[in-house]
Amino acid sequence: MEHGHRDENRDEIAARVREVITAAGVSQREFARRIVMDPSKLSRSLSGTRRFTAAELARIADEGQVDAGRLLGSRHRPPTRPTGTPVAVEGGRPSQIVRETVRLIAERGFHAVRVSDIAEACATSTAAIHYHFPGRAELLEAAVRWCMDEDTAHRAARTAEAADPADELRQLIALQTPRTAQQRRQWAVWLDLWAEAARSTAVGHLHTEYYRQWRETVADVVRRGVAQGSFRPVDPQAAALALTALIDGLATQVLATAPGAPGTDAEAMHAALLAYVETTLTAPPVP
The missing domain is CATH 1.10.10.60 (Homeodomain-like)
Incomplete structure (x- = not known):
């Protein structure tokens, strides 16, 4: 009987959360982004296969501007x-x-x-x-997820204005070049999180998923460029792996060099990436 009561309570909480999401007028994935929660965890919790944590319910209540007690219930004070x-x-x-x-x-x-x-x-x-x-683990995971979502949103906004795949790739390269103070801060966070990903399974999984999405974004641009004839007939996945690795390596050198100091700077990184694309990807003009 006690188990049945727990399941019923879980279903009631999930129903209240669905009401909050509906009232927010956004998709489930967008709501998950706003409360800095793994979309798959939100989905499992709503389906009843996973229990919401008290902290997750607190964030849901905050985003939905409802009384936390209404969601938390008597067992979560x-x-x-x-x-x-x-x-x-x-x-x-x-x-x-x-x-x-x-x-x-x-x-x-x-x-x-x-x-x-x-x-x-x-x-x-x-x-x-x-x-x-x-705890700190939850904060780190939330920070990683927030950076992922911000980066994805910026990429989508930047490439939406591109005229063709070649222009899309140039826009992505510009976005990944740490020219501004904000871009340097974002890269500084990524470098710190990379090191943590090597020690944390949870952050490592997020890191793997982010890079899968990022490389697939680049591969898709290359794939369309090959189909349209603006890029050479290369393997899109291999090209994406090589280009993203080059971006990471050059950005690390830029971050290790103080602005204005001798060494690899943002403009040199940008020029090197464009030269690499021109040499290895851009199709020669038709005679």
């Missing part, structure tokens, strides 16, 4: 002090927490960032941070 008094969790919205976490990682490196630093940046308490993201 907000965090309390030793006296039993509920901890105030005003401020520190999940999206703000993640953005500040990413900024601090770029500036200091993940392992130098404390939860108290994030709380200070968000003008809130550490209890509010832990309410949405119980």
Whole structure:
């Protein structure tokens, strides 16, 4: 009987979350992006094969602007002090927490960032941070997912204006070249997360999925360019692997060189990438 009660409670919570998503007027995947949650986890939780965590429900309530207690239910109470008094969790919205976490990682490196630093940046308490993201592992995963979503959105916006596959590839290269302070910060975060991915299974899986999507984006552009005759008849997957690896290697050299100092700079990286595309991919003009 107790097991049946748990299943019923899980179904009730899933139904309430569906109502919140419907009221938000966005797709399930978009809602998952907004609450910095793995879309597959959200799907499994809504289908009843996985239980929502209290922190996930807190982020859902925050995004949907509903009473957290309505979603959390009697078995998931907000965090309390030793006296039993509920901890105030005003401020520190999940999206703000993640953005500040990413900024601090770029500036200091993940392992130098404390939860108290994030709380200070968000003008809130550490209890509010832990309410949405119980531990550093959850914060790191959220930061990785946020960076992935931001990068994907920027790529889509940039390539939407391209005239043809060759122009799309040039736009992607420009987007990956760390010219601006913002682009350097994004690359600094990626470099830090790469190192963490080698030690963390969860982050490693995210890293693998992100690179699968990124290489497939490049391969698709190359594939269409080959079909239209603007690129040589190359293997799109092999070309994407080589080009993305070159981008990563050159960007690492740029990040290791202070702006204005001798060494590989952003303009040299950009020129080298365009020359590589011209030499290995661009089809010679028809005589």
